[in-house]
Amino acid sequence: MPARQATRKPAGTRLTITPPADFDLARDVCSYGYFILAPNHWSVADQTLTRVLHLSDGPATCVIAQPKDKLSIRFDRALSPAERNEAKKQTSRMLRLNEGESHSKAFHTVDKRWRNPGRARLFRSPTLFEDVIKTVTSCNVAWPSTVNMNTQLCRHIGVGGAFPTAQKMARTRLGTLRGRCRVGYRDQRMIDLAKLFAKGQIDEPWLKSPKTPDDDLFKFLVSLPGIGPYAAGNIMQLLGRYSRLAIDTETVRHGKAVLGMTGTDRQITKKLEAHYEPFGDFKFKSYWFELWDFYESKRGPAHLWDREGVGKTFTAAQLQ
DNA sequence: GGTAGACCTGGACGC
DNA sequence: GCGTCCAGGTCTACC
Numbered sequence: 046m047p048a049r050q051a052t053r054k055p056a057g058t059r060l061t062i063t064p065p066a067d068f069d070l071a072r073d074v075c076s077y078g079y080f081i082l083a084p085n086h087w088s089v090a091d092q093t094l095t096r097v098l099h100l101s102d103g104p105a106t107c108v109i110a111q112p113k114d115k116l117s118i119r120f121d122r123a124l125s126p127a128e129r130n131e132a133k134k135q136t137s138r139m140l141r142l143n144e145g146e147s148h149s150k151a152f153h154t155v156d157k158r159w160r161n162p163g164r165a166r167l168f169r170s171p172t173l174f175e176d177v178i179k180t181v182t183s184c185n186v187a188w189p190s191t192v193n194m195n196t197q198l199c200r201h202i203g204v205g206g207a208f209p210t211a212q213k214m215a216r217t218r219l220g221t222l223r224g225r226c227r228v229g230y231r232d233q234r235m236i237d238l239a240k241l242f243a244k245g246q247i248d249e250p251w252l253k254s255p256k257t258p259d260d261d262l263f264k265f266l267v268s269l270p271g272i273g274p275y276a277a278g279n280i281m282q283l284l285g286r287y288s289r290l291a292i293d294t295e296t297v298r299h300g301k302a303v304l305g306m307t308g309t310d311r312q313i314t315k316k317l318e319a320h321y322e323p324f325g326d327f328k329f330k331s332y333w334f335e336l337w338d339f340y341e342s343k344r345g346p347a348h349l350w351d352r353e354g355v356g357k358t359f360t361a362a363q364l365q
Numbered sequence: 366g367g368t369a370g371a372c373c374t375g376g377a378c379g380c
Numbered sequence: 381g382c383g384t385c386c387a388g389g390t391c392t393a394c395c
Contacts, residue, residue: 185389190374229373234390273390294388 058124060132062116065145067163070094070111073140075347076337077168079179082195084208089349097207098135098171100128104205109136135171144285155324156331164334169283173249174242175208176283181231181238181271190227197226211242234271241269252284259288287329290321299336
């Protein structure tokens with residue numbers, strides 16, 4: 046009988062990243078609703094973010110922790126040198142590590158309310174495509190449906206539990222998106238968007254360039270299928286442009302309930318634009334942290350939210 | 366340029 | 381358990 050060989054699983058890769066000095070994983074991940082959406086999973090017990098990243102050799106699950114001042118990213122498999130670079134880029138985008146301390150200070154100079162809690166970063170996705178599709182899943186729908194759509198997209202279209210790539214979604218049948226992923230009439234729009242990304246017809250360097258004027262960016266975004274004024278404003282903040290609000294019913298509700306505004310929705314929209322005007326290039330951040338502060342005043346700190354409970358019912362409509 | 370109605374889904378509600 | 385109503389942003393047709 047041959048000697049039994051020890052079967053040791055190859056060690057997964059572990060990356061270490063030095064974030065900006067004011068970065069706080071729990072606060073900065075749990076700062077925007079996308080941290081609740083699949084494939085993201087925030088562990089309240091461990092205070093870590095787990096998700097599948099789509100890398101060139103296939104999906105890889107990573108666990109991001111911040112034991113001290115460094116970020117530790119542990120993968121479930123070994124990554125090639127090229128994949129390590131991809132993983133670092135995607136993680137940096139997701140956590141907005143490109144927004145350093147100077148960016149935070151500039152924001153806090155304009156809006157001092159968030160200096161002490163240190164709020165300055167908004168969580169986003171590893172890729173622009175995921176951010177755009179997530180934005181579409183948040184339009185004209187209650188939050189629990191947005192949660193479900195993203196869960197089903199990862200389950201039925203994403204490889205290995207990852208968020209679907211543009212290439213994969215572009216090849217997906219309408220019936221799969223509608224029947225299995227429950228995206229409803231958004232099916233055709235999502236496939237059209239995926240095709241634009243897959244064919245390279247979305248000029249990402251132009252979208253990301255600081256030289257591109259905000260107005261040009263907005264005009265381009267609203268020309269995309271499924272993207273209207275709200276979605277375009279939201280995608281702008283996801284691109285790092287905070288000079289516009291993304292006004293939806295939640296914004297109007299905030300204007301009424303928290304800021305004490307009165308009038309028709311249209312009048313309140315104008316009042317909101319005027320209210321946030323003093324925050325200039327940081328309008329969206331000032332608005333968003335006000336809204337987030339309201340949620341946390343009702344439900345406690347976001348990094349302690351129960352995923353199945355609060356995470357699915359955290360809109361202001363259900364908090365009033 | 367402004368407005369009305371359709372588009373889907375899922376939750377709330379009444380029976 | 382079933383049927384009805386409603387919320388939610390975008391798109392299209394129409395004025």
